[in-house]
Amino acid sequence: MKLSLGFSPCPNDTFIFDALIHHKIDTEGLEFEVFFDDVETLNQKAFRGELDITKLSFHAFAYAVDKYVLLDSGSALGFGVGPLLICKKEDVRRKILDVRHDALDGISEVSNLKSQISNLRVGIPGKYTTANFLMGIAFPGLQNKIEMLFSDIEQSLLDERIDVGLIIHENRFTYQDKGLKKIIDLGDYWEKETGCAIPLGGIVINRNLPEDVKLKVNRVLRRSVDFAFENPKSGLEFIRQHAQEMDEAVMYKHIELYVNQYSVNLGAEGRKAITRLFDIALQKKFIPEIKKDLFLTSL
Structure with missing residues (x-):
């Protein structure tokens, strides 16, 4: 089965997805057609429901939650990582x-x-x-x-x-x-x-896909993140290829900043931070009412 997948050319995303798209892990029979775009282009594609799986901003997720649900791995949250x-x-x-x-x-x-x-x-x-x-x-x-x-x-x-x-x-x-x-x-x-980590972006999957496919992608993405942490230099050439002539030391600073325990699994603290972001946005009427579950799996 081939799924369309969108993420940015930034080092944190290429670091996370390298093992998945290059079959360095067991992808359980899944193939991926990859689209590289800046985050706002990915947000717009998510609003239109163009991709099966995509990176998007958490702010944008509020406007695409009817079409997508959040996977457990791959998100960018953290302390000291904000804009x-x-x-x-x-x-x-x-x-x-x-x-x-x-x-x-x-x-x-x-x-x-x-x-x-x-x-x-x-x-x-x-x-x-x-x-x-x-x-x-x-x-x-x-x-x-x-x-x-x-x-x-x-x-x-x-x-x-x-x-x-x-x-x-x-x-x-x-x-x-x-x-x-x-x-x-x-x-x-x-x-x-x-008092929460700042939620920046996450990986979501189209709600219309079969449940077993969504769960399979969830497992495969976790494997890809785990592989990246265990083999941090494995995807160096792939990361460099898309990093716009970025110095290698800066590339890995970037990765260290945005890829952390929340990228492996959101866990209770990551989910709390995302929920808090949405609660504040709703209070200030920055986003429409949310009527769907945000997360693919329950804790």
Whole structure:
């Protein structure tokens, strides 16, 4: 049986899926047609139900939960792994942080605080990314958003086409080398607010597939993650091939940051973090009502 599978070319995804698509493990007779796309393209494909299995942002999952259910392995959650809000100019950084501090201290009306930063141009890696969701919670006044490929955000800041950048993935390791400044780590913000790991993205499977196929994929994906941890250099050439000339040390920093115990199995803590994300989003009316179970299996 051949299934369509979508994931990003980022090192954390290629690290996880290498053994599965290259038959380094028992795939129980499954074959995979692979599609490499950036996360927002994968989100859009999920909304249309195009793929049998796909990586998507947890924010986007809320809009695709009628079509997909979450597998136990392959997710990206963790502490210290969240998206960063960055800028080029110190006055922009000060303005945003001043608004944040004033809001926390109750110094000004919320509407006035929003207006102070509403004109700033913000480059985001996609409307339905979890990064954009987190920024909306922390800085609701940042409304002038420009969607672009995550890999274009740093250069757009340097060229002053945008004032603020919301960065994800390997850009966490490169922005300082280009003279850009961190405004806030939104993952750290989330952790302090909730005490939970930040849920970034997960692997979902189409609900219309037979139950035995969904469970088979669940087992095979777990095997692939286990193999990757046991043989971390096995997929080096495959990872490098899709890493856009990334330095090997940066590639493995990226993997270490995003692939962890939650990638092996969400477990109770991972599920708690995802549920909390959805609960907050529902409270703030950022997402529609959820009427399906999020998780394929029960604990």
